[in-house]
Amino acid sequence: MSTTPVPATGADLDVHVYDTTLRDGAQQEGMNLSVGDKLAIAALLDELGVGFIEGGWPGAIPKDTEFFQRVEKEMELRHAVLAAFGATRKPGTRPHDDPQVRALVDSQAPVVTLVAKSDIRHVERALRTTAEENLAMIADTVGYLRDAGRRVFVDAEHFFDGYRFDPSYAVRAVTTAFEAGAEVVALCDTNGGMLPSWVHEIVAAVRAETDGRLGIHAHNDSGCAVANSIAAVEAGAAHVQGCVNGYGERTGNAELLSVVANLELKTGRELLPGQGLSEITRIAHAISELTNIAPFARQPYIGASAFAHKAGLHASAIRIDPDLYQHVDPRAVGNDMRMLVSDMAGRASIELKGRELGFDLSGRGDLLARVTNRVKDAEANGYTYDAADASFELLLREEMDGSRPRYFEVESWRAIVEHTAHRGEVNSEATVKLRTGDRRTVSTGEGNGPVNALDHALRQALAVTYPEIEDFDLIDYKVRLLDSSHGTDAITRVLIEMTDGEHTWNTVGVGPNILEASWEALVDSITYGLLHRGVEPA
Numbered sequence: 001m002s003t004t005p006v007p008a009t010g011a012d013l014d015v016h017v018y019d020t021t022l023r024d025g026a027q028q029e030g031m032n033l034s035v036g037d038k039l040a041i042a043a044l045l046d047e048l049g050v051g052f053i054e055g056g057w058p059g060a061i062p063k064d065t066e067f068f069q070r071v072e073k074e075m076e077l078r079h080a081v082l083a084a085f086g087a088t089r090k091p092g093t094r095p096h097d098d099p100q101v102r103a104l105v106d107s108q109a110p111v112v113t114l115v116a117k118s119d120i121r122h123v124e125r126a127l128r129t130t131a132e133e134n135l136a137m138i139a140d141t142v143g144y145l146r147d148a149g150r151r152v153f154v155d156a157e158h159f160f161d162g163y164r165f166d167p168s169y170a171v172r173a174v175t176t177a178f179e180a181g182a183e184v185v186a187l188c189d190t191n192g193g194m195l196p197s198w199v200h201e202i203v204a205a206v207r208a209e210t211d212g213r214l215g216i217h218a219h220n221d222s223g224c225a226v227a228n229s230i231a232a233v234e235a236g237a238a239h240v241q242g243c244v245n246g247y248g249e250r251t252g253n254a255e256l257l258s259v260v261a262n263l264e265l266k267t268g269r270e271l272l273p274g275q276g277l278s279e280i281t282r283i284a285h286a287i288s289e290l291t292n293i294a295p296f297a298r299q300p301y302i303g304a305s306a307f308a309h310k311a312g313l314h315a316s317a318i319r320i321d322p323d324l325y326q327h328v329d330p331r332a333v334g335n336d337m338r339m340l341v342s343d344m345a346g347r348a349s350i351e352l353k354g355r356e357l358g359f360d361l362s363g364r365g366d367l368l369a370r371v372t373n374r375v376k377d378a379e380a381n382g383y384t385y386d387a388a389d390a391s392f393e394l395l396l397r398e399e400m401d402g403s404r405p406r407y408f409e410v411e412s413w414r415a416i417v418e419h420t421a422h423r424g425e426v427n428s429e430a431t432v433k434l435r436t437g438d439r440r441t442v443s444t445g446e447g448n449g450p451v452n453a454l455d456h457a458l459r460q461a462l463a464v465t466y467p468e469i470e471d472f473d474l475i476d477y478k479v480r481l482l483d484s485s486h487g488t489d490a491i492t493r494v495l496i497e498m499t500d501g502e503h504t505w506n507t508v509g510v511g512p513n514i515l516e517a518s519w520e521a522l523v524d525s526i527t528y529g530l531l532h533r534g535v536e537p538a
Contacts, residue, residue, distance in 0.1 A: 025247030049276035059103020095144035119162025192221025207236035215239030225254035437538035
């Protein structure tokens with residue numbers, strides 16, 4: 001890592017980090033961000049320390065126009081500089097006569113990023129204008145915005161494809177932008193089809209033609225967006241564009257946090273100020289909540305599985321030295337190592353998993369053997385503990401203490417689904433009979449299906465004795481048929497994820513039908529939640 005003093009803002013660092021989640025990322029299929037969502041995401045990006053936040057296209061998209069109006073009044077960015085996105089003037093017009101160019105000035109954004117054609121085929125076929133008019137459009141618009149007091153970045157659209165077709169014209173588009181006063185020209189792999197070696201070669205060639213700050217804007221259609229971004233920086237680019245979590249149209253933009261982590265941890269460059277790198281996992285997951293797109297567990301660096309180890313051979317080595325099977329310290333990016341317990345587990349895996357959960361199992365060979373054998377037997381019968389840490393902890397406690405923590409004794413439960421043919425209605429009802437201490441409770445719940453009705457009935461039965469249960473929310477529910485060749489007679493596995501607003505936990509249940517599997521997972525989940533709230537059994 002660099003030993004030079006840490007600059008005050010991300011915009012001052014040697015390599016710009018330019019986030020376009022709010023504009024290019026928002027074009028992802030199924031994503032629909034409100035203005036409030038965009039403001040909240042912008043605050044998180046600023047907290048992370050990115051140099052520039054591209055807020056959208058004011059004048060072209062009403063929601064983006066409102067965003068720039070509100071951000072001016074409601075936010076004070078501490079690290080990032082706000083950028084408005086737009087296009088060069090239209091052919092045959094003047095910049096001040098183009099309402100969308102004027103809207104960029106009206107947005108009050110200190111930076112304006114212009115998309116400009118750099119592929120002669122797009123100039124002639126899409127813009128339907130001449131090569132010289134396109135260059136004039138770039139120069140005129142950049143000059144107009146500079147005269148209006150704006151910093152100007154230019155996205156050279158389709159640059160790499162254009163360079164491979166006509167390198168002379170593509171480079172002319174870049175040098176024209178710099179000569180007109182552009183501070184940055186980002187070379188765009190708009191179709192996402194480049195390979196890292198191609199990107200490196202082309203950026204190095206352009207670097208030899210100009211001293212201006214070059215950037216990279218890569219799409220992921222070939223699966224190479226992160227690698228292409230790194231190759232561009234290695235070849236001389238000093239400005240990286242991308243989206244948190246790899247959002248974007250088609251297969252997405254370069255996943256910005258992977259690019260940052262690779263460049264900081266692998267090449268020693270500094271892209272985020274202060275301790276920003278150690279916050280990327282938290283920030284990425286917070287943004288996932290706002291976009292309502294579940295985090296990708298296998299995402300490099302920040303995914304839940306990024307530092308998860310399953311094989312017993314790995315665990316034996318990790319117990320000696322975690323670095324033997326990890327390419328970086330997960331704490332550097334705000335993540336953590338996890339041991340997955342499965343039928344691949346050996347004693348070392350169980351010991352490390354116990355340590356992760358707060359139990360010292362060293363020297364307890366008999367216990368480790370019992371737990372290991374029990375896990376292997378359970379997984380042979382359909383259970384999976386690598387995705388159900390809470391159920392594993394209950395199993396471990398049972399082997400350690402001789403019994404599981406018990407907050408209630410179930411007498412019986414049942415669920416009924418009634419379909420009324422003449423009205424076409426389906427009603428689900430469940431009844432639970434249980435004891436908490438000396439109290440016997442019979443509770444009936446209705447719900448959207450029998451599992452939901454069981455969940456309601458169980459909660460109602462327990463809420464008087466354990467009011468903490470009101471904080472528990474079931475946030476994910478997965479069903480898997482384990483021997484689908486048996487059809488409706490197949491063994492069923494259910495995974496449940498629950499939260500109390502601060503922590504989340506996962507449990508598993510297996511049974512001959514979906515109701516029995518769901519009930520087991522529900523009981524484990526409630527038990528674990530009460531245990532970790534420090535509740536004493538009644």
